[in-house]
Amino acid sequence: MDKVWDVIIVGAGPAGMCTAIQTAKHGLSTLVVDRQTEPGGQIFRSAGSSSMIGKLGKDYAAGLPLVKQFLNCGAQFEPGANVWDIAPDRVYYSQQGHSHFVRARQVVLATGAMERPVPLPGWTLPGVMGSGASDVLLKSAGLLPEGPVVLCGNGPLVLQAAVHMHEFNVPVSAVLLTGRMGNIMHAMKHASGILARPGYFLHGVNMAAKTMLHQKCVLGAHDVSISESEKGLQVHYATRSGKHRKLDASTVLLHEGVIPETRITRLARLRHAWDQKQRYWHVDADKWGQTSAPGLRTAGDIATVRGAAAAQAEGSLVGLDICRELGQLSLADRDREALPFLRIIKRCQALQPFLDEYFAPTPAMLQPHPDAIVCRCEELTAGHLGEVIREGSYSPNGVKAQARPGMGTCQGRICGQAVAEMIADAHGLSMENLPQYTAQPPLFPLRLGELVEMPSPSELM
Numbered sequence: 327m328d329k330v331w332d333v334i335i336v337g338a339g340p341a342g343m344c345t346a347i348q349t350a351k352h353g354l355s356t357l358v359v360d361r362q363t364e365p366g367g368q369i370f371r372s373a374g375s376s377s378m379i380g381k382l383g384k385d386y387a388a389g390l391p392l393v394k395q396f397l398n399c400g401a402q403f404e405p406g407a408n409v410w411d412i413a414p415d416r417v418y419y420s421q422q423g424h425s426h427f428v429r430a431r432q433v434v435l436a437t438g439a440m441e442r443p444v445p446l447p448g449w450t451l452p453g454v455m456g457s458g459a460s461d462v463l464l465k466s467a468g469l470l471p472e473g474p475v476v477l478c479g480n481g482p483l484v485l486q487a488a489v490h491m492h493e494f495n496v497p498v499s500a501v502l503l504t505g506r507m508g509n510i511m512h513a514m515k516h517a518s519g520i521l522a523r524p525g526y527f528l529h530g531v532n533m534a535a536k537t538m539l540h541q542k543c544v545l546g547a548h549d550v551s552i553s554e555s556e557k558g559l560q561v562h563y564a565t566r567s568g569k570h571r572k573l574d575a576s577t578v579l580l581h582e583g584v585i586p587e588t589r590i591t592r593l594a595r596l597r598h599a600w601d602q603k604q605r606y607w608h609v610d611a612d613k614w615g616q617t618s619a620p621g622l623r624t625a626g627d628i629a630t631v632r633g634a635a636a637a638q639a640e641g642s643l644v645g646l647d648i649c650r651e652l653g654q655l656s657l658a659d660r661d662r663e664a665l666p667f668l669r670i671i672k673r674c675q676a677l678q679p680f681l682d683e684y685f686a687p688t689p690a691m692l693q694p695h696p697d698a699i700v701c702r703c704e705e706l707t708a709g710h711l712g713e714v715i716r717e718g719s720y721s722p723n724g725v726k727a728q729a730r731p732g733m734g735t736c737q738g739r740i741c742g743q744a745v746a747e748m749i750a751d752a753h754g755l756s757m758e759n760l761p762q763y764t765a766q767p768p769l770f771p772l773r774l775g776e777l778v779e780m781p782s783p784s785e786l787m
């Protein structure tokens with residue numbers, strides 16, 4: 327019979343690495359698969375090899391010791407392994423053109439988050455990308471965007487990108503901040519949470535101050551669209567006083583916050599919950615990562631987006647509880663070892679309401695202009711989808727059946743939430759009650775030959 331691992335972890339970001347460090351330390355056979363060629367996830371991407379390691383601040387540099395600890399922890403790491411199907415005791419992945427099937431007593435999904443896709447006219451033009459995508463290029467390849475750059479959005483990653491542009495001398499035409507001015511008032515109700523993580527808070531204030539000092543900032547920018555021009559790109563926007571302005575750019579970086587990437591948890595048919603403040607669906611799991619499917623757990627941003635410190639602590643807790651469940655730790659030992667991680671989570675949770683209010687998405691941004699392409703795979707505009715919705719489509723799967731959004735290769739990764747927001751707005755429905763697109767395996771296109779060549783589960787028994 328083929329090997330049955332004690333634990334398989336999908337994702338070698340901060341959460342997955344910390345889960346593996348615990349399970350391997352306590353003697354459980356641990357396999358970690360990640361589609362990236364190196365461990366690190368989003369925040370510590372390529373930390374083990376990047377030429378940028380000394381140049382992107384201490385947040386990024388903090389990844390190096392963690393990556394080293396993970397690589398030496400005794401877990402087996404499979405890089406370049408893209409998981410395309412999942413069940414409580416099994417994982418299917420594609421690696422270098424070959425698909426594999428592996429089994430485990432416990433499976434952990436630590437697959438992280440993605441930038442919230444917010445369609446606007448012109449966002450599919452060459453030269454327009456997510457500011458997180460630009461961050462990926464910077465960390466993994468030392469690549470900077472061509473200036474002049476226009477940054478547009480809401481969230482800490484916009485500020486981080488603005489600071490990077492200044493530090494690396496990339497000219498920035500303007501930073502268009504789309505957050506609502508009133509957010510600060512709501513956030514201040516939770517100001518006591520700042521005391522729980524003063525250093526983290528001050529780091530954010532520092533990024534905001536540097537952005538304001540070094541870049542031209544437009545607060546409350548709205549009605550943003552992008553068009554092509556002789557010089558490259560032109561960004562059109564309205565100011566708070568309703569004046570229409572335009573800016574030239576070679577690159578436009580968009581960012582409207584980060585949301586859990588739920589395709590894989592939907593594929594596993596896990597129960598999800600809706601976060602009204604940050605407006606995203608996330609898997610419903612307890613503090614030990616246990617989901618609605620026994621044997622299948624989650625850790626990190628896939629469950630709730632709370633940043634790298636929380637992701638590492640959550641990953642450690644999940645690892646410890648797996649050790650308890652599989653008999654490597656007593657309940658008392660699990661609780662004792664969990665204490666420092668629970669304290670970190672408590673501090674992160676205390677600050678989170680402040681951050682969630684301050685960076686709450688702007689409702690108007692979530693209702694795309696009729697000219698905006700919502701489904702990039704099928705090139706469907708908001709105008710067309712809006713008609714289909716108003717004619718009587720009340721669920722994302724219903725709109726999918728009528729007009730094909732979500733039928734392309736990304737399986738609704740990009741359009742899923744935007745379509746749901748449009749339905750909720752048109753019919754006065756609560757997002758909480760809207761079912762998401764049904765996810766189907768494989769999660770991404772595979773060669774048929776790869777499927778045929780894969781040993782079938784029965785051959786392995």
Ligand SMILES: Cc1cc2nc3c(=O)[nH]c(=O)nc-3n(C[C@H](O)[C@H](O)[C@H](O)COP(=O)(O)OP(=O)(O)OC[C@H]3O[C@@H](n4cnc5c(N)ncnc54)[C@H](O)[C@@H]3O)c2cc1C
Binds near residue numbers: 341359409441626
């Ligand atoms: C684009 C982006 C950039 C970010 N940059 C920063 C930053 O600079 N600073 C900061 O503080 N926070 C940043 N964040 C937030 C950051 O994601 C979290 O703070 C933290 O990295 C979460 O850790 P995690 O382990 O939960 O997930 P991640 O770090 O996202 O790790 C998830 C891992 O799972 C892998 N994976 C996903 N799906 C599959 C699959 N199907 N098969 C195989 N492997 C898979 C990914 O390759 C990745 O390595 C960023 C988020 C995003 C989306």
